[in-house]
Amino acid sequence: MKDQDAKTLSNTQRAVRDLRQMILSGELAAGTDHLESELAETLGMSRTPIREAALMLESKGLLEMRPRKGVRILPVSSDDMREIYDILTELESLAAQRAAEAGYCEDELAVLAGSIAKMDQAIEAEDLEAWAEADELFHQELVRLGGNKRVEAIVAMMSDQVRRARATTLFIRPLPVKSNEDHRVVFQAISEGRPDAARERHREHRLQAQAMLCGILEKHRLNSL
Amino acid sequence: MKDQDAKTLSNTQRAVRDLRQMILSGELAAGTDHLESELAETLGMSRTPIREAALMLESKGLLEMRPRKGVRILPVSSDDMREIYDILTELESLAAQRAAEAGYCEDELAVLAGSIAKMDQAIEAEDLEAWAEADELFHQELVRLGGNKRVEAIVAMMSDQVRRARATTLFIRPLPVKSNEDHRVVFQAISEGRPDAARERHREHRLQAQAMLCGILEKHRLNSL
DNA sequence: GCATTTATTTGCGTATACATTAAAGAATGC
DNA sequence: GCATTCTTTAATGTATACGCAAATAAATGC
Structure with a gap:
């Protein structure tokens, strides 16, 4: 070390x-x-x-x-958050589509499946920190499976920019049950090789996350996280 | 100076x-x-x-x-080109959509319109350099109108990475007549406030550009521009 | 007292020096 | 002759020094 x-x-x-x-x-x-x-x-x-x-x-x-x-x-405002989530929405949806097109076998999808399992456990235990960590892993792995290094780099960059904000919002937002459901559906679409479904479902997932987060930020006047 | x-x-x-x-x-x-x-x-x-x-x-x-x-x-391979165009496709389409949603008035769209006019003239004169310059202006302005600074920065970054390749491919590719037609349609959709149309048409435009460019690169074995 | 000018300080931009270490070349043993 | 070890070289990574300009404080004029 x-x-x-x-x-x-x-x-x-x-x-x-x-x-x-x-x-x-x-x-x-x-x-x-x-x-x-x-x-x-x-x-x-x-x-x-x-x-x-x-x-x-x-x-x-x-x-x-x-x-x-x-x-x-640099602080992150709710406007910044909107910009960032717009980018994450587009690029992660693309990654989901590409991952579905790639036709990965079961154990190539093991990490993704694992992250979903971890999120389920975390919700069960109402451990938000653990959930957030697993959620991050899911998105990171999804993008990796998308097979575009530049997308990976950009998404990582954008994720860094919002990480601070998440720490704050994590305990204000509702329990991410719906979120987990989304992840499962996206995973299904990828493992069954349905690119359009994977893309669209992930897109909706991100759009909802954006609306929820920006909503919270504006409501609580959290404007420089 | x-x-x-x-x-x-x-x-x-x-x-x-x-x-x-x-x-x-x-x-x-x-x-x-x-x-x-x-x-x-x-x-x-x-x-x-x-x-x-x-x-x-x-x-x-x-x-x-x-x-x-x-x-x-760094050289740019045809695989790099694919990665880059995938990103440009997603982010520029988003910009086109947002530009259409923004409801810009005629003179806010003057630069965009101007770039299209320049491209038409350039095609008329078969001046490929001039066309490329105007094309770049179109895409840059489109993204600016999209109103997301981060998208602007990323697109600029990706554009830089392919600029070298364009200099080479410019004189191999067919006259970009179809391309100009696309630009006009996207412009129409933006000025008439039709986000979905703007988005979808621009997406197709970029996908075709990608297929054409990568096709040329692979055909001519140009693998490190 | 207040404004304006003049010192003073302070942090940055950049040149430079130097230790470190990887790579290239020389020398040695077999 | 080939492999191996030892030298040497050379490019980087980093510390340091210093001039300059901006910000602050002091001083002067009114």
Whole structure:
């Protein structure tokens, strides 16, 4: 672990990983500013790798570098959420379609099936954190099965941008029972090789998630997560 | 011009701009490797801004930084082209739909209309370069009208990745007469506020472009543009 | 007192230096 | 002659230094 950390990874890569983690966990709160030198000290390295990491995270939409004002952790508004979910809807639906077209066999779909099982258990136990984790796995695996690396990268990027918001909304939203039902139907369509069904059902699934989430954000006036 | 260059832009920004241009123009050919120090000398600056620029271009998919091997200009294969066009198809269709929903008035659609006119003229004159330029403007403006900044950024990124390939295929492919017809239909649908029609027609338009381009690439064994 | 100008500070952009380490080349043993 | 080890080279990753410009504080004029 520490080996991997110190040996194979460059400081720049560690900085990317650690800063990302700190942003997703909220340790670096949305909307806050941080000097390059502060971050450098925090992570125990010089400004150079910090700058390089910040540049990368900037192009991933997690922060913004503003001369003299420091690195700003970007907040996510409900408008941002709409933009992001629009993209997730389109690209994940495509992935679902492609996955269905690919004609995967049962054990190639094992991870996807597993994630659904985990979500069911989590709902049973009313463990929202576990559900969220399994949900994330489902979407990630779905996109992987879609077989388009660029889609995978874009979806991962968009997911990062909303992860903070999910932590907040998770406990406000209704129990995601309907969501699980959707996942099952999408899975069925994929395993039976029905591309149109997979695509359409997943699309509806995402549109509903978007409406629900944006609804909550606006209702609670949560405008910079 | 030179003012903008020297005064307001940082060396890093200039490096991003210039390297991008050199890649798109083919001055830095696909598949070639370049040392950071060479690039630094070429652009008349130190390695620091070059590295920062390279990092940014790496996350835009134009190059890859490989330790000890230098900066590699990424080639685009026909598989890459498929991935990219799949994404362009989904996101631009969404943009077309949203543009139609937005109910833009005539002069908000002037640029779009203008680009179509330019394409018609270009076809008339059989000026493929001019056509390509106008085509690019059409797609860019369409996405802008879609009103999703993230979609705009992603589409721009994907467009950059295929631009090199277009220069090659432009003179192999048939005269894009059908393409112009498509643009007109999409425009009509947008200006008349028919989202579904705009979306579907644009989708078909892109699917055909994809089939045509990938077909050409495979037929001519052009596999690293 | 308030506005305007002048110091001062401070953070960034960038050049530069250097240690590290992978790759290439030379030398050795068989 | 071929494989293997040792040298050497060279490119990167990172620390550091420094000039410059922007933001802040101080000082001056009114």
